[in-house]
Amino acid sequence: MKGILYTGSELTDLVSFARLPSYLQAFLREQNGVVAYFGGLHLRGCVQEPTWHALHTAWQSETAFWRTYAHVLETDIPFGQDCVGNQFLLRGDAVLFLDTETGELADLEVDFKHFLFGVEKFPLDALGMEPLRAFQQRGGKLEPGQLLSVVPPLCIKSEVKPTLKPEPAAERLRFLAGFYQQIKDLPDGQNIHLKPSQD
Incomplete structure (x- = not known):
């Protein structure tokens, strides 16, 4: 993998590790998760800290994806994310x-x-890295533990050029979960109005 920004430390969450399929255990034994492609791909590790890198946080905590997203099962393993x-x-x-x-x-x-082969061969397409490329071309850089905030969201058809900025991963994922909860029952093509955040 290219553009490595972070590599996970030693395995410290052996409970999550024990629940993984053998091929994922083998991968994490060699490298306990990684942030690669300059933030284009984050593969989580079996660690207690940092929580943004911990598979347990995404899989079993109160903010686990299966608790929010209707089509995600508790047994689905959220091993990675894009930018x-x-x-x-x-x-x-x-x-x-x-x-x-x-x-x-x-x-x-x-x-x-x-x-992993597909990502290695075609990272831009496999990881949908267009927003990250645009951000980098303007001199931006993602740090480990950050995701790229895109406003307006990518699923909205808009004439406005999206604002791209780095955001702590937990904040970005919290925003996405809240946005999904608000739009999940709307029909395709529904007009929506975004209110500016109260920062």
């Missing part, structure tokens, strides 16, 4: 893609090994 906070999940041996704005779940029709 804007969309999730990569393992269901059995299949890698699924969760759009965290809309809650839509797509089967990528690859297993974990072939997912």
